[in-house]
Amino acid sequence: MDAELNTKYDTKDLKMEKMPEEKQEETDxxxxxxxxxxxxxxxxxxxxxxxxxxxxxxxxxxxxxxxxATSFMCEETNLTNIIEMNTCYSDCVSYNYYTDFENxxxxxxxxxxxxxxxxxxxxxxxxxxxxxxxxxxxxxxxxxxxxxxxxxxxxxxxxxxxxxxxxxxxxxxxxxxxxxxxxxxxxxxxxxxxxxxxxxxxxxxxxxxxxxxxxxxxxxxxxxxxxxxxxxxxxxxxxxxxxxxxxxxxxxxxxxxxxxxxxxxxxxxxxxxxxxxxxxxxxxxxxxxxxxxxxxxxxxxxxPLRKATYLDLLKTKVLRINIFGSCMIWFVLGISYYGSNQYIGQTSSNVFISVLLAGVLQIPGILLSGFFCRYFGRKITMISFLIVCGGSNAFLVVPEDWFAVRLTMGAIGVGCASGAFATMYMYTTEMFPTVARNMAMGASSTVSRVGSMLAPYVAGMTIIAAWLPPVAFAIVPIVGAITCYFLPETRGKTLSDHLS
Structure with a gap:
């Protein structure tokens, strides 16, 4: 009798041990x-x-x-005799425009x-x-x-x-x-x-x-x-x-x-x-x-199959944490990514070279994103990119004479911000079910656009103090890294379909 009970018990344990593997096969x-x-x-x-x-x-x-960037000069005035570049005159009849472009x-x-x-x-x-x-x-x-x-x-x-x-x-x-x-x-x-x-x-x-x-x-x-x-x-x-x-x-x-x-x-x-x-x-x-x-x-x-709404993203504790965390990080990336690109654009007087350079510097960050996500997971990758991005931006407080340092740190900031953006796109899709995945991405991207619209104004705080923009661009990614700590790891997990 004991032997029979032990056999049944062992068989039950064996089935329980195999269940995760079988479940993985079903979901794939x-x-x-x-x-x-x-x-x-x-x-x-x-x-x-x-x-x-x-x-x-x-x-x-x-x-x-x-x-x-377009300079201008008054071509003809009614009263003013001395005319200066990029100066407006109330009595100016017409202006001439000076730029690298025809129009x-x-x-x-x-x-x-x-x-x-x-x-x-x-x-x-x-x-x-x-x-x-x-x-x-x-x-x-x-x-x-x-x-x-x-x-x-x-x-x-x-x-x-x-x-x-x-x-x-x-x-x-x-x-x-x-x-x-x-x-x-x-x-x-x-x-x-x-x-x-x-x-x-x-x-x-x-x-x-x-x-x-x-x-x-x-x-x-x-x-x-x-x-x-x-x-x-x-x-x-x-x-x-x-x-x-x-x-x-x-x-x-x-x-x-x-x-x-x-x-x-x-x-x-x-x-x-x-x-x-x-x-x-x-x-x-x-x-x-x-x-x-x-x-x-x-x-x-x-x-019955039910269509998901934006309110469904708030109905469970897990989804609430995920959507608030995702939105916060996307907001941080909106400021950091466009802020870093703006800095790179300010390092050269040639707009063609500066835009080309900003694009080139994003490729290493994206490639590293794929490697780190594969072997270390989404969470660690996001936190690492954001911390390095914040630390690099902090070095922008050095004097303008330190051109090489500012350019190097700015380049690292752009690469990390780009890598973090690439990681977050995938991370967000994995945190939400199929019936609400696009809505979660839409809400997160919406908040990111708010951040991208604020980035120029953050950069413009130099009129108050030259150190304010670098400090802001350094602190914001760190806030994102702290937020990411509370999100789940999703590496290797099958995408869910329905709201739990």
Whole structure:
């Protein structure tokens, strides 16, 4: 009798020990069906993620060449005899403009003197569009799917980026810039979420790096457009025309099979899975049965499927901690990333070289992000990047004569901020379930845009004291590192589908 009891007890223990391994196998059924990373995923990265990221750099940072530094001098006055450069006169009849470009929005719309603030206001409105787009397209993508949200944002970006070049009135130009920001946010968020949902856990770090690298590449290409297209409208047209590629997305862009399964559209999911398996030379049999099996594991079939809302991100303690922590870190990165880029831009009088350099310096940070995330985890990687970024920015308090030190520390700050941004994109997708993932990314990105809009004002505190901006840019990343301490580690974990 004792022997029988012991046998039963041992068998029970054995089953309990094997359960985690079996559970891991069950949750990886989608990955087994379509592959961790194959020709299908690579094709979508080349045709979708890369062009979108390159374009996002052009649209968010293009203001550098649309409204570059422009000097002016009064050409004719009614009363004043002595005329000085960059000085406004109430009796001036007309002004001449001096810049490296044939025409800028400053000279086109006469944004000088009492209207000088309008050139920065245009960028603020564009970033406000990015902020709103993060919310709107995050909701659309989670409610109606990644494919429709991405198609809408791509078509909106195609129309507005080309139409921008033909705006002859300042306020119309600024309104179009708002919709460009709106569309850019949608393309960035939806494409990234789609790519992360079709990749296996073992290749997530690789895909995250691949999705992040085109951004600095786009920034490095941008000076070439500006150098050969020396007027603001030609530049806008030059970076807008490549968006014609987006028309092909109506034929090649798939829906996320993970999202389709999460909302119960299993037949559609099986078709996408079959297509992926064919590309990756994997078996294509019984895809619908596999989709049904995955769906049955994720949610009780007797419960009706419910659409998630932004309020669902606050309903459980875990999600509340994750969303508040994520938003705080994205806010920190918004200030740190754009603040670091602004510093690099101030180290050279040649705008073409400074923008190119800022793009080059981001690549090492992104590559290190993938390596550290793979071997040390997301949490440690984020904390390390943020601490080094803060420490590097602290060295910017040295005198301006120490040019080499300031440039080196600024370069390290840019690289760390870029690496942290790349890490946080992946980290955020892993902390939230499929039905609310885009909304979480949208909310976090929204807060980041607030930080990016504050960055120029933080940098402008030099008028109060020269040491204030470096100190601010040093403290802010440390606050982000402390916040990250309270977030969970997500390395190697399967992406959840439903709200717990």
């Amino acid at each position: 059924k989608l990955v087994k069906a379509i592959g961790q990373f194959g020709k299908w995923q690579l094709m979508l990265w080349l045709l979708i993620a890369s062009p979108i990221k390159i374009s996002s750099a052009w649209q968010q940072l293009g203001i550098v060449f649309i409204a570059p 800028t929005i400053i000279s086109q719309f006469e944004l000088i003197c009492e209207k000088a603030w309008l050139s920065n206001f245009t960028q603020t409105i564009c970033m406000f569009g990015v902020l709103m787009g993060s919310i709107i397209f995050g909701f659309i993508a989670d409610r109606y799917g990644r494919r429709p949200a991405l198609l809408i944002s791509c078509m909106l970006l195609l129309v507005t980026s080309v139409g921008e070049a033909f705006c002859k009135v300042y306020w119309l130009f600024t309104a179009v810039r708002f919709f460009i920001g709106l569309a850019t946010a949608g393309t960035m968020l939806c494409s990234f979420i789609l790519m992360m949902e079709i990749i296996g856990p073992m290749k997530r770090e690789l895909m995250n790096c691949l999705c992040a690298l085109p951004m600095p590449v786009g920034q490095m290409l941008m000076p070439l457009f500006a150098y050969f297209l020396r007027s603001w409208n030609n530049f806008c047209l030059g970076v807008g025309i490549p968006h014609v590629l987006y028309l092909a997305y109506f034929f090649i862009l798939p829906e996320s099979p993970k999202w389709l399964i999460s909302v119960g559209r299993l037949e559609e999911a099986s078709k996408v899975m079959t297509q992926a398996a064919k590309w990756n030379n994997l078996p294509t049999d019984n895809m619908l049965d596999i989709a049904k099996s995955i769906a049955s594991e994720k949610v009780n079939s007797t419960e």
